[in-house]
Amino acid sequence: MTTPHNSAIKGNIAETVLLPGDPLRAKFIAENFLQDVEQFNAVRNMFGYTGTYNGKKVSVMGTGMGCPSIGIYSYELIHMYNVKNLIRIGSCGAYSEKLKLYDIILAIGASTDSNFADQYDLPGIFSATASWELLSKAKKAADDNNIPTVVGNIVTSDIFYHDNPEDWKRWAKMGIMAAEMESYALYCNASRAGVNALTILTVSDSIVDKSETTPEEREKGFKNMMKIALELA
Template identity: 35%
Template sequence: MLQPHIRIDETHGAKYALLPGDPARLDRISPFLSDVKELAYNREYRSISGFYKGVKVLAVSTGIGGCSAGIAIEELAHTGIKAMIRIGSCGAMQKGIALGDLILAAGAVRDDGASQAYVDLRFPAVADTELLNACLTAARQNGFAHHVGIIHSHESFYIDDNEKQTLFWAKRGVLGADMETAALFTIGRLRGIKTASILNNVVICGTDTANSIGGYADGEQATVRGEKNEIRTALEAFVLSEQK
């Protein structure tokens, strides 16, 4: 059935999906794939299909935040997708995480609204173990700088006590912040979908978030490299998953 928001149906024939936030990022995913086809573009949801080393994959943008990501996750599941990897950006909350380093999320603090709408906060937001291990193997095999740990998924960039919240979670060892990973892990677990999240660090711990994100949008070299590395890592993880 044609899905109402992402505007694709089960005829795509893929099991795997990359989930970037930005629709423009699909233009940077396309060069990694062969036989690329543009599928749909409705609101924030742009989609393409293609092949990587013989494995068919989709790439579907989710927009910003857990609510819009949740719609994409649910509708992709309805079309037969069995595994999803978010490839997004984040801000580091610990020293020693450089621009362009990858953070592989093992779990997420559920400080977003979307995941809380689904289930009590006592339910953990964690990656699928096999898919996370495939991502870790791919990052290691390619020599990409990476870190593994917990992400803080928040609801808004502009809350009044943002600095206080950042310090609170940083003191508890949280590696970085995004807006979608908790929703992905929670919904995926509830719906029986394998999920992982690979985040490209675009903000050095202790620096201004808005300026750093602006630098990423303008094509800052290290973060552009990090984006390529997260795309490659996710695609290689799908290949490893297919070989099992």
């Protein structure tokens, strides 16, 4: 079965998929970390690849930016391609002064300003959380490889250029560590389907001190995050 967004057929995609937002990061991971790689998707230039890592089958596919985009791709991976473990590997903007460039966050939960969960018609506000199975394995893999990580809550925002430049401070007061744009939708789709999801983020910029990495560094320089994710395959 193919979809309007994915030309793969069943069997082309592994049960564990790494999900960078940038499709060029997916290409970089496939070319530099996987063996016996085959490309399964190029629709809309959202590249997807399957190969092996330490003898285990694993896939990697870009998702684009924002809840609508990752909502589409993760839903199709789960329901059309039987993916069981979805691991977002992305960049984030730090809201905490304790975080520096290249620090790695394991996102135990995702708050949001998105209305993605409205579709479920719940009688309250849904708390989108990671799979404990993947989170605990990721923390162990990081520790075993002497890669420092922090575990905490992030915010998934629909807004990149906010009209109120001080708005982030209200999230920071609630202990939110960093902002990105996809995890809430990923966690919702995974929770609804009863599969595993985890977001692993590398700090690419700091809203606190205005430091930032380059686009090339974001595409190719987050190798520790990629290593942790691949160990979960």
